[in-house]
Amino acid sequence: MLDTKMLRENIAQAxxxxxxxGDAADLSAFKxxxxxxxxxxxxxxxxxxxxxxxxxxxxxxxxxxxxASVEMAEMQKVSxxxxxxxxxxxxxxxxxxxLLLMIPxxxxxxxxxxxxxxxxxxxxxxxxxxxxxxxxxxxxxxxxSLGIIDAGRAGKLxxxxxxxxxxxxxxxxxxxxxxxxxxxxxxxxxxxVLPPFIVKGEMLVGTGQLxxxxxxxxxxxxxxxxxxxxxxxxxxxIHRDEILEDEALPVCYAAYTPCFRxxxxxxxxxxxxxxxxxxxxxxxxxRFTRPESSYEELExxxxxxxxxxxxxxIPYRVVALCTGDLGFSAxxxxxxxxxxxxxxxxxxxxxxxxxxxxxxxRAGIRYRPKGGKPRFIHxxxxxxxxxxxxLVAVLENFQQEDGSVVIPEALRPYAGGLEKxxxxx
RNA sequence: GGAGAGGUGGCCGAGUGGCCGAAGGCAGCUGCCUGCUAAGCAGUUGUAGGGGUAACACUCUACCGAGGGUUCGAAUCCCUCCCUCUCCGCCA
Numbered sequence: 001m002l003d004t005k006m007l008r009e010n011i012a013q014a015x016x017x018x019x020x021x022g023d024a025a026d027l028s029a030f031k032x033x034x035x036x037x038x039x040x041x042x043x044x045x046x047x048x049x050x051x052x053x054x055x056x057x058x059x060x061x062x063x064x065x066x067x068a069s070v071e072m073a074e075m076q077k078v079s080x081x082x083x084x085x086x087x088x089x090x091x092x093x094x095x096x097x098x099l100l101l102m103i104p105x106x107x108x109x110x111x112x113x114x115x116x117x118x119x120x121x122x123x124x125x126x127x128x129x130x131x132x133x134x135x136x137x138x139x140x141x142x143x144x145s146l147g148i149i150d151a152g153r154a155g156k157l158x159x160x161x162x163x164x165x166x167x168x169x170x171x172x173x174x175x176x177x178x179x180x181x182x183x184x185x186x187x188x189x190x191x192x193v194l195p196p197f198i199v200k201g202e203m204l205v206g207t208g209q210l211x212x213x214x215x216x217x218x219x220x221x222x223x224x225x226x227x228x229x230x231x232x233x234x235x236x237x238i239h240r241d242e243i244l245e246d247e248a249l250p251v252c253y254a255a256y257t258p259c260f261r262x263x264x265x266x267x268x269x270x271x272x273x274x275x276x277x278x279x280x281x282x283x284x285x286x287r288f289t290r291p292e293s294s295y296e297e298l299e300x301x302x303x304x305x306x307x308x309x310x311x312x313x314i315p316y317r318v319v320a321l322c323t324g325d326l327g328f329s330a331x332x333x334x335x336x337x338x339x340x341x342x343x344x345x346x347x348x349x350x351x352x353x354x355x356x357x358x359x360x361x362r363a364g365i366r367y368r369p370k371g372g373k374p375r376f377i378h379x380x381x382x383x384x385x386x387x388x389x390x391l392v393a394v395l396e397n398f399q400q401e402d403g404s405v406v407i408p409e410a411l412r413p414y415a416g417g418l419e420k421x422x423x424x425x
Numbered sequence: 426g427g428a429g430a431g432g433u434g435g436c437c438g439a440g441u442g443g444c445c446g447a448a449g450g451c452a453g454c455u456g457c458c459u460g461c462u463a464a465g466c467a468g469u470u471g472u473a474g475g476g477g478u479a480a481c482a483c484u485c486u487a488c489c490g491a492g493g494g495u496u497c498g499a500a501u502c503c504c505u506c507c508c509u510c511u512c513c514g515c516c517a
Binding site: 041045048057058068071078079371374 | 443
């Protein structure tokens with residue numbers, strides 16, 4: 001949610017910045033509602049002041065035994081007027097709030113202006129895609145032939161966009177999760193969290209998935225609760241309605257969770273394989289920071305996520321999303337794209353964003369600067385990494401001509417010493 | 426699922442219609458005092474919104490789990506809901 005005071009003072013500039021994201025929000029509606037609300041509020045508060053002082057006077061008169069019925073009758077009318085004004089004001093406020101909840105964050109000044117993913121800018125590249133002496137297979141083929149991915153039976157159980165990992169596949173998924181969590185907790189200083197996988201609707205409002213993106217979420221029938229689409233939701237909302245101490249910052253959490261998404265509107269996209277699933281595993285990183293340092297910390301966070309791929313020795317590149325490709329709540333985002341030889345291209349495996357105070361304002365997360373008034377904190381998060389896609393990257397990058405897959409060394413201790421997945425005969 | 430108890434400021438804890446934004450204590454901050462150990466004295470310390478200011482100051486309004494109601498006036502009375510705790514049942 002954007003700051004109303006800021007909007008009031010910079011409405012033209014804010015409108016322009018929203019346009020660069022391709023957002024159609026019209027801020028003149030905001031302006032109108034905001035002015036109307038303040039007008040009503042002023043009138044109501046003036047009357048309340050009057051009522052308060054009159055009530056004290058009435059109390060005094062009654063104690064003295066003076067007749068106060070005239071004053072009481074007068075105040076009865078005032079109270080009725082106040083009630084009416086309060087209702088009108090609350091209506092405006094609700095409308096205003098509903099409007100603000102649908103307006104996306106403003107892009108940071110360093111975000112390249114552009115229309116869509118084609119205008120994203122590659123900021124760095126790491127590793128060199130391996131040259132294969134044979135035609136590299138896609139992970140689906142590798143997985144099926146090794147007997148570690150069973151798409152058919154997953155379909156029988158749950159339908160399209162679900163998967164079933166088996167044997168070394170399941171082991172590898174688990175190894176990747178442990179490997180990533182260890183890296184982030186032991187080397188990067190994150191505190192491990194295992195949050196609930198079901199959260200209340202208001203939490204999703206806090207991080208920005210609601211109210212606008214309800215269609216992407218799995219709602220629990222009969223409850224105002226949802227399956228989490230990402231650990232970002234429970235992690236960021238951990239400190240909802242809290243004031244963090246300055247010395248505690250930055251607060252950094254890492255969590256493994258499954259993620260549940262309807263993938264509405266992606267029909268026909270990535271229909272086979274592990275790339276796009278209704279349920280997938282992810283290790284998520286979240287940081288709560290002071291506003292002054294949030295952009296430095298975005299670089300840090302992105303680096304933390306990249307380190308996973310460096311350790312695994314898998315080539316990737318980092319892309320700065322342009323204004324038109326930014327997510328709803330983000331002020332700036334880097335995507336990490338991993339090299340997939342089977343597909344012959346880079347695919348998104350992580351998304352690291354600074355939300356500035358956009359989520360903090362929605363979720364009421366503040367901190368107290370030394371000796372100062374509470375301020376909204378800045379929230380950041382990033383995948384570190386999407387586990388299923390990392391498994392895909394491992395299978396495709398380390399496939400051998402004989403159909404086996406060599407396990408990256410960093411992963412072996414987590415996979416019970418397994419060095420290679422061989423074809424079953 | 427059944428029975429009972431309770432939700433007040435950073436914490437503990439008073440407060441059953443006006444003098445309560447809320448006693449008292451603890452913690453915190455400021456000043457003083459004292460060369461002796463987490464001592465003593467005085468003062469001070471919530472959040473949000475509106476108005477106001479260059480910015481302060483200042484000022485008004487709201488907030489005692491949430492939402493309604495009664496009343497000139499509600500932390501205090503009434504209704505609904507939520508949450509926590511204890512006991513029983515069930516369960517991983």
